[in-house]
Amino acid sequence: MSEIKAPKGTRDIFAPEIDTWRFLENAIHTYYRKFLFQEIRTPIFEHSELFRRGIGDETEVVQKEMYTFRDKSDRSLTLRPENTASVVRAAIESNFFETMTPLRFYYIGPMFRYDKPQKGRFRQFHQYGVEIFADETPQVDAEVIFSAVDFLKKLEIADLQLDLNSVGCPQCRPPYLHVLRQAARAHETELCSDCRRKIDANPLRIFDCKKPPCEAVAGRLPLLSDHLCGECRNHFAAVREALSWMNVPFRLNPRLVRGLDYYTKTAFEITSGQLGAQNALLGGGRYDNLIRDLGGPDMVGIGFAAGMERIILHLGHLQAQPLRVLFVAYGDPRWLAHAVQLAQVLREEGFPVLLDFQGKSLKKQFKKADRSAAAFTLVLAEDEIRSGTVSIKDMARQEQVNIPLKELNAWLKKNY
RNA sequence: GUGAGUGUAGCUCAACGGUAGAGUAUCGGACUGUGGAUCCGAGCGUUGCGGGUUCAAAUCCCGUCACUCACCCCA
Known part of the structure; x- marks a missing residue:
């Protein structure tokens, strides 16, 4: 196939x-x-x-x-x-x-x-x-x-x-075309076969031909601008x-x-x-x-x-503004539901949010975050869920903070 | 419609007619709550397709298709 x-x-x-x-x-x-x-x-x-x-x-x-x-x-x-x-x-x-x-x-x-x-x-x-x-x-x-x-x-x-x-x-145009055809016929033998065909069909196109002999003839043909x-x-x-x-x-x-x-x-x-x-x-x-x-x-x-x-x-290709992606990492599939809900809330707030459904470990999810050029990775795993917090890692600076989940929106408004 | 050049791994490209390879990317591991670096490993192809020559074809020949550029035409 x-x-x-x-x-x-x-x-x-x-x-x-x-x-x-x-x-x-x-x-x-x-x-x-x-x-x-x-x-x-x-x-x-x-x-x-x-x-x-x-x-x-x-x-x-x-x-x-x-x-x-x-x-x-x-x-x-x-x-x-x-x-x-x-x-x-x-x-x-x-x-x-x-x-x-x-x-x-x-x-x-x-x-x-x-x-x-x-x-x-x-x-x-x-x-x-x-x-x-x-x-x-x-x-x-x-x-x-x-x-x-x-x-x-x-x-x-x-x-x-x-x-x-x-x-x-x-x-x-018609009177001019008549004059043009007559003039072109006088030079018919100097023109290429294509241009000879154009004399009847569309004599204006003779002016387009790039072959030197035809260009030479065209230079001596009457111009529409004079007619x-x-x-x-x-x-x-x-x-x-x-x-x-x-x-x-x-x-x-x-x-x-x-x-x-x-x-x-x-x-x-x-x-x-x-x-x-x-x-x-x-x-x-x-x-x-x-x-x-x-x-x-x-x-x-x-x-x-x-x-x-x-x-x-x-x-050329424009340098597209890279999206400031928020990547939600949750580690164990047990916390996936929490992560999904957090992503929904953040998207509702207008943030571009990505999370990886098939991630097997936090390590893998951080790798995905890195590959997707995330600005911040939000960690919502066991520790965070137990304490009602979220960890935020600034991927470029390699700095991480842990804040109450309730304050996330305010934090993002300030630091995003 | 005519002509020329090029077709090999996802990408960029090697391989005097003699076992199809490298870099890169991907995936896995070293590293079980933290990415980029390094190291190790894995998969990857009917060499565009069809025919021919040959003991043997990615390689030579013919055809065909695709892409690229030019002619033509046009935006």
């Missing part, structure tokens, strides 16, 4: 790393509530159609990376590969767009993509992210970006790079201006392309020099048509998602 292991690309999280996760989660809650974001939790799985329509049928994610299955009623469901489509769906479904605008949400949770695992990349991974609906101002783009950068800075993550671009809109429509150009300029008000340094990267089809206008990404090949900590942008495309009103949105595993890689 073979051992059952965690599925490929998944992992167990436990001490000491789990403390880092709790720290990060708490930091996210604390930080984003300052911006009046509401937490939202959407289902782990959705109708597959939501992601096909939301993310785009032609994207890598939808084509190759979704965990899709049929349930017993033959519905096609998919483990969420990202959360924006779900949040939009939830907002539409709950009629949030009727009442409150603008809407600000944040989320934390697991996402799933059928990818080949490597450093910073998992099949089940965790993202936090924010979404703001129904605010078309460039300043809100800047605020979202500021919050993303500022939060990572507050975590003392160094070596960050913010890349910024505008990916246009349905007004300016933006008036509205997109003005919006992008205002975003950049607002970012300068907020003192957020960025790098204009006309080759920055997002992997999901719904993005319009502002696109951004924060990368880190300390990660491996998977160096994106966070990515996002504006999606002015997604809400309508998913059956909602004609309202705009902007957001980002951040990879928590990748952030955790930067945080």
Whole structure:
């Protein structure tokens, strides 16, 4: 019989790393509530159609990376590969767009993509992210970006790079893509087979290719930033201006392309020099048509998602505050009942208390106390029980006192 | 999906094709109302799995699986 292991690309999280996760989660809650974001939790799985329509049928994610299955009623469901489509769906479904605008949400949770695992990349991974609906101002783009950068800075993550671009809109993108395809076809023979395929499928992705010949061609291809429509150009300029008000340094990267089809206008990404090949900590942008495309009103949105595993890689392991454990030792099993009752009382008072049910001797129990890094070992054995006292040993100082049981609470208040 | 590297005790790692070992951890004892130190002892493995070569395989060959990293893609 073979051992059952965690599925490929998944992992167990436990001490000491789990403390880092709790720290990060708490930091996210604390930080984003300052911006009046509401937490939202959407289902782990959705109708597959939501992601096909939301993310785009032609994207890598939808084509190759979704965990899709049929349930017993033959519905096609998919483990969420990202959360924006779900949040939009939830907002539409709950009629949030009727009442409150603008809407600000944040989320934390697991996402799933059928990818080949490597450093910073998992099949089940965790993202936090924010979404703001129904605010078309460039300043809100800047605020979202500021919050993303500022939060990572507050975590003392160094070596960050913010890349910024505008990916246009349905007004300016199609004409540009036409120009781009023509230009790319002129250099078709110089491109790798992958990029030749991209000319028709998704020519923007040619900019991503790292092969030198393709990079050389890409350097001579027309840029979207030179073909933006008036509205997109003005919006992008205002975003950049607002970012300068907020003192957020960025790098204009006309080759920055997002992997999901719904993005319009502002696109951004924060990368880190300390990660491996998977160096994106966070990515996002504006999606002015997604809400309508998913059956909602004609309202705009902007957001980002951040990879928590990748952030955790930067945080190292926190030195968890060691618990000041009280260990109750009783020696002979005859006194176990007394020990159990004392433990109950102490826990009721809020102390972390440990006792060893299978200890055969005081010696063994002291050994267990030592192994569990107890601050104090309380001895409640024959002598103490006969005299109505308890002995308290300070494990670090190797000092022991004997006091009436009645005074234990007061003693602990003073000495714990 | 493609490529490379690595799979030996719970953990970290040894073993020219010739009896699978050390450190550490665990458990027991020296030490029967007091932990850490020291000493002694114990258990521990179908060498990831399957096949092949060989008198003989942890070692060489093939396949497979897992992990790691990279390509790809992305958070």
